[in-house]
Amino acid sequence: MANYPKPLNRLVTELGKLPGIGRQTAQRLAFHILSMPEDETEQLTQAITQAKKNMKFCSVCGNLTDSDPCAICTDTRRDQDVICVVEDSRDVIAMEKIKEYHGLYHVLQGAISPMKGIGPDDINLRSLIVRLQEKDVKELILATNPNIEGEATAMYIGKLVKPSGIKVSRIAHGIPVGGDLEYADEETLLKALEGRRSL
Amino acid sequence: MANYPKPLNRLVTELGKLPGIGRQTAQRLAFHILSMPEDETEQLTQAITQAKKNMKFCSVCGNLTDSDPCAICTDTRRDQDVICVVEDSRDVIAMEKIKEYHGLYHVLQGAISPMKGIGPDDINLRSLIVRLQEKDVKELILATNPNIEGEATAMYIGKLVKPSGIKVSRIAHGIPVGGDLEYADEETLLKALEGRRSL
Numbered sequence: 001m002a003n004y005p006k007p008l009n010r011l012v013t014e015l016g017k018l019p020g021i022g023r024q025t026a027q028r029l030a031f032h033i034l035s036m037p038e039d040e041t042e043q044l045t046q047a048i049t050q051a052k053k054n055m056k057f058c059s060v061c062g063n064l065t066d067s068d069p070c071a072i073c074t075d076t077r078r079d080q081d082v083i084c085v086v087e088d089s090r091d092v093i094a095m096e097k098i099k100e101y102h103g104l105y106h107v108l109q110g111a112i113s114p115m116k117g118i119g120p121d122d123i124n125l126r127s128l129i130v131r132l133q134e135k136d137v138k139e140l141i142l143a144t145n146p147n148i149e150g151e152a153t154a155m156y157i158g159k160l161v162k163p164s165g166i167k168v169s170r171i172a173h174g175i176p177v178g179g180d181l182e183y184a185d186e187e188t189l190l191k192a193l194e195g196r197r198s199l
Numbered sequence: 200m201a202n203y204p205k206p207l208n209r210l211v212t213e214l215g216k217l218p219g220i221g222r223q224t225a226q227r228l229a230f231h232i233l234s235m236p237e238d239e240t241e242q243l244t245q246a247i248t249q250a251k252k253n254m255k256f257c258s259v260c261g262n263l264t265d266s267d268p269c270a271i272c273t274d275t276r277r278d279q280d281v282i283c284v285v286e287d288s289r290d291v292i293a294m295e296k297i298k299e300y301h302g303l304y305h306v307l308q309g310a311i312s313p314m315k316g317i318g319p320d321d322i323n324l325r326s327l328i329v330r331l332q333e334k335d336v337k338e339l340i341l342a343t344n345p346n347i348e349g350e351a352t353a354m355y356i357g358k359l360v361k362p363s364g365i366k367v368s369r370i371a372h373g374i375p376v377g378g379d380l381e382y383a384d385e386e387t388l389l390k391a392l393e394g395r396r397s398l
Binding site for chain 1: 203204205206207209210212213214216217218219220224226227228229230231232233237239240242243244246247248249250251252253254263264265266269270288289292
């Protein structure tokens with residue numbers, strides 16, 4: 001827009017680069033930011049800078065953390081012989097929410113995707129193998145996403161680890177709780193059927 | 200969430216303070232920001248800081264600007280004898296988009312609202328009166344919002360200015376173009392009827 005003063009235009013552009021923030025929302029946010037007291041905008045920019053500076057990947061499990069090793073890896077009350085493999089730090093948060101899993105994690109920071117040119121060496125996999133060799137791990141739970149990349153990654157890790165005798169499992173896929181059979185896609189329905197358990 | 204590292208938690212909290220950004224969206228944005236290259240996050244924080252620092256209110260019309268007086272006030276090609284009164288800088292942008300208005304603006308930076316304890320002295324009104332006294336203004340177009348506060352503000356300014364002999368007009372309210380009579384609320388329909396023009 002020609003009539004936007006430059007600093008405002010720049011702010012709208014930068015905000016519009018964030019995911020899910022369109023031009024309209026970016027404008028609304030920009031005007032809101034301009035109307036905020038200066039110390040509040042400072043808190044916002046500080047939070048961005050500080051998070052960027054202090055958050056790093058845990059050298060053990062690859063999770064996002066502000067202390068290395070992360071709070072989960074150093075928590076001795078957790079089961080040290082179970083590792084849940086996920087693609088992303090957000091998946092750790094999702095798993096922690098159910099409050100039923102008390103083992104450790106390994107965050108791959110991605111998934112194997114030949115289409116995108118991402119191979120086993122491009123994700124945080126080597127450190128998992130080292131962990132499995134050095135620690136006495138009894139079970140490896142593969143909780144990568146139920147899509148092509150996630151399945152390929154789970155298959156790859158499964159094949160890699162199985163010969164070592166460690167129990168390897170994959171989380172169940174099926175109809176979500178509260179979901180409707182009628183509206184489930186065929187792939188999900190097939191998984192649900194395959195994963196049926198005797199009552 | 201107990202398992203969020205502090206810097207991440209702080210970032211989510213700060214982002215969540217922005218309008219229309221819920222906890223989920225704030226989380227998504229925070230993780231995206233953490234995954235951005237450092238120079239991109241710097242561009243974002245710089246854009247916020249610079250906009251905050253360089254954007255000010257035009258001393259003539261009260262519009263948000265990076266130069267004082269603003270680009271509209273200093274544009275001699277615009278009609279100097281028509282002033283459109285709006286509540287907000289965003290309204291100026293909306294008006295400019297139609298590309299049909301070539302006069303000046305006056306941004307009130309709010310509206311009179313006894314409910315919220317905002318009186319005539321709390322909005323950018325005094326400088327409008329000064330403008331009307333000092334400049335040769337022929338028409339004042341009241342384009343405040345069609346709600347209680349906007350109407351009250353328009354009425355107040357109308358009464359204040361009318362004795363000076365300046366033509367005062369109010370933008371039309373009615374069924375929006377492409378709108379449906381059936382779904383129009385009664386208030387809008389009433390305004391549309393009242394504002395009918397002979398063909």
